[in-house]
Amino acid sequence: MAKRKSMQDDACPVARSLDLVGDRWSMLIVRDAFDGISRFSDFQRNLGVAKNILSDRLSALVEQGVLTVQPASDGTSYQQYVLTPKGESLFPVVVALRQWGERHLFAGGEPHSLLVEKASGKAVAPMLPHDHAGHVLQPAHTQVKKITVK
Known part of the structure; x- marks a missing residue:
């Protein structure tokens, strides 16, 4: 399978963002991290993704500063993301x-x-962009306003 073209130098912020988190595995890893998953084996079990793909995506997310690797908080020899x-x-x-x-x-x-929301148990209000x-x-x-460097 051909490797996809990097968009890290693209002038569009959407393109650069998708270059890092635009594939389903990367975004699902981020989703799971928000849900409290932090160990490789737990990501693998929850996502059902091949270990080599998971390793690749975790490495890229760590390299780009989205995740960090730390010793496991329970004192074991494991590491957590x-x-x-x-x-x-x-x-x-x-x-x-x-x-x-959902919609x-x-x-x-x-x-x-x-x-x-944990406090109220009510659904989070819809995300909508607002003006000033x-x-x-x-x-x-x-x-979209193009910003040029002089």
Whole structure:
């Protein structure tokens, strides 16, 4: 299988982001890390991904500073993968993908998981972009501005 072209030098932030977390395994690893999974064997068991693919994705996420490797918190000789602040900043992305999937990919009444606030038990409010005045933005209200270096 041909290796995909790197987009690390692309001028588009979406392209660069997808270069790192755009394949399903990387994003599912990040999702699982938010759910408290931190050991290689637990990621492997939960995702059902081949060990070589998991190793490759974990290495890339560590190399790019999304995850860090630490000694296991239980004092064993294992190591664990923990989200860095950079990785934690992916939380709104994971929530937005989850909510989009809930809204568009399940039939009415079909069972699925739901992200809820721990304190209230209520579903997390929909992620929506807002302008500086607090109004919800629609795609027609935005444009991409190219930033050039002088």
